[in-house]
Ligand SMILES: Cc1cc2nc3c(=O)[nH]c(=O)nc-3n(C[C@H](O)[C@H](O)[C@H](O)COP(=O)(O)OP(=O)(O)OC[C@H]3O[C@@H](n4cnc5c(N)ncnc54)[C@H](O)[C@@H]3O)c2cc1C
């Protein structure tokens with residue numbers, strides 16, 4: 026059984042990557058298992074300055090999923106480099122994916138420049154779901170032009186592969202993905218969370234203090250799969266698939282739809298062993314469906 | 330932190346809405362006072378956090394109020410039910426810092442974790458007083474458990490139908506060397522306004538994971554952001570920014 030895949034020139038032992046925001050800075054999970062078994066991991070979205078994020082409550086349950094309005098809580102790029110990454114280095118010895126965020130082009134550039142200096146960082150995953158404070162608050166990820174401008178700006182300041190993380194809250198995700206590819210992205214990852222909300226019937230008010238939050242979990246899996254399928258058909262750069270993945274079979278579906286690697290998000294939150302279990306289940310699932318090499322099934326669903 | 334299976338041995342209603350579960354664990358566990366378990370329930374995506382009410386080395390006691398889908402499911406679970414559970418979560422009461430004569434203050438379903446705390450203090454040879462607040466006499470639960478431990482227990486009801494009338498803050502003893510409290514945030518804030526004594530308070534927040542991974546439960550403190558599920562749920566009063 027061959028589980029290894031290649032992502033933008035770096036070989037992963039297997040395609041499983043815990044998704045940003047659901048795995049802390051990794052070391053938290055090494056209390057549960059040896060995280061070196063992972064393909065890689067994408068750490069919590071990092072901004073220039075420390076952020077507390079949105080007021081609580083910022084978690085709500087949904088059918089087959091959850092909403093979060095955490096709002097990018099992180100200690101800021103300098104503390105990530107001086108405190109969090111050294112702790113991660115103690116327990117993880119593979120290239121990691123740095124998830125970066127920004128509320129202006131300058132912020133993306135600053136964070137990308139700083140994290141590019143860190144040797145163990147293999148890829149920059151650029152989250153373009155944040156609102157653009159200089160552009161009327163519209164998310165960078167909602168227009169092809171703004172997505173392209175972030176891609177170009179980050180591309181100019183790093184030698185690491187740049188993976189643009191796309192928002193599904195758009196009319197045409199393929200157009201945004203194409204704009205990223207044309208602007209020099211080495212890959213795209215999708216999907217980030219879908220905007221949603223819940224009410225508390227007793228108070229007749231939203232459960233989340235922020236009113237709305239991002240939906241993730243098995244509820245979004247079919248949407249994510251459809252988007253990965255459409256984007257990978259249109260692009261020639263690698264696609265990292267995510268959204269609702271919680272089993273080895275889900276991983277196979279994602280890869281057949283065109284994902285070169287697969288991120289696992291909130292499954293980690295309800296079961297700290299989710300990624301370990303998925304990786305251990307993969308060989309048996311591959312065998313059940315007559316697959317001997319994962320890298321050979323990437324995009325298989327597109328062929329006639 | 331540990332993942333295991335908890336097996337329901339017995340369950341009983343303590344009031345019209347509060348239930349007590351006694352469970353055993355598939356694997357050896359060693360929860361501490363103030364820590365909580367996070368239970369997976371069939372058909373519900375997120376786990377449900379419930380404080381450890383008591384633990385005798387073998388049997389784990391949970392006391393919870395039925396307030397929604399998850400807790401309603403729990404009330405219907407037959408004996409022998411197995412719950413996928415994360416146990417020994419969070420940072421509980423710091424026993425070493427609690428002196429002789431501490432006052433344990435609990436309101437409603439904030440009372441259960443104080444049972445295990447009272448037992449631990451008792452076993453450490455430290456006396457304590459419990460001040461327990463309820464809405465009305467028919468809502469009273471666990472008062473007998475504190476009494477069985479030989480702990481001086483003061484009951485307070487909002488309507489005065491049993492014990493003192495009013496809120497826990499109306500029934501505090503004159504001398505309060507130290508406070509350990511758990512209950513609604515309004516009660517905890519009122520308590521801190523009433524007494525300058527050093528205190529450890531157990532807080533509640535909506536949780537995505539319960540073990541420090543999602544940042545869903547963060548609290549701004551004097552020391553910066555802290556996770557209620559990891560650095561908490563018990564915090565010393567001096568780090569809170571409530572005043
Ligand atoms: C650390 C901690 C310890 C707790 N200990 C106890 C205890 O010992 N006894 C007890 O009766 N209750 C306790 N609670 C509250 C208990 O977790 C909720 O009452 C329970 O989750 C409600 O679930 P539900 O499905 O019945 O309600 P629903 O309203 O249907 O739940 C919907 C979602 O909201 C969450 N939620 C609802 N109310 C709360 C709340 N008050 N706090 C946190 N999350 C909530 C649920 O977990 C779920 O994700 C504790 C909460 C925390 C954070």
Ligand SMILES: Cc1cc2nc3c(=O)[nH]c(=O)nc-3n(C[C@H](O)[C@H](O)[C@H](O)COP(=O)(O)O)c2cc1C
Nearest residue numbers: 044045046070093152216217241242268269290291
């Ligand atoms: C609590 C939480 C926090 C998240 N934080 C981030 C983040 O900081 N940056 C980011 O790019 N995505 C973030 N995400 C999105 C996930 O990385 C992922 O794209 C999404 O949850 C879909 O995957 P899932 O359904 O497997 O969870 C977060 C998701 C959750 C649930």
Ligand code: FES
Nearest residue numbers: 538539543544558
């Ligand atoms: S609930 Fe996830 S960090 Fe506290």
